[in-house]
Amino acid sequence: MxxxxxxxxxxxxxxxxxxxxxxxxxxxxxxxxxxxxxLTVPEDGNWLDTARRALSQTSFLILDAPAQAQLAVADLPEAADAILLNASARDRDLRHTA
Known part of the structure; x- marks a missing residue:
């Protein structure tokens, strides 16, 4: 390319x-x-509401989101057993364990 x-x-x-x-x-x-x-979230939209809606249908989410949005989604009770993949965040902190 x-x-x-x-x-x-x-x-x-x-x-x-x-x-x-x-x-x-x-x-x-x-x-x-x-x-x-x-599911698309507008720039001023609510990530968490959209994530809750998606998590009510599946436990596998591919996000195209800032790292902070992914962390907020991961903290939702609905995401406790979910697998979240962020296709665009380059933040290495998301890959480290605490």
């Missing part, structure tokens, strides 16, 4: 859709099904 190529605004969603499509090929043979639901 050239540095002159613009990055699409939906890079995270496009990547997740591509991964889903790729995984569904193998999933067919294993009898698995996967689906992707995208």
């Amino acid at each position: 050239s540095n002159l190529d613009p990055l699409p605004d939906d890079l995270g969603t496009a990547g997740a859709e591509l991964a889903l499509s790729d995984n569904l090929t193998t999933a067919k043979f294993l009898g698995h099904t996967y689906e992707l639901t995208v």
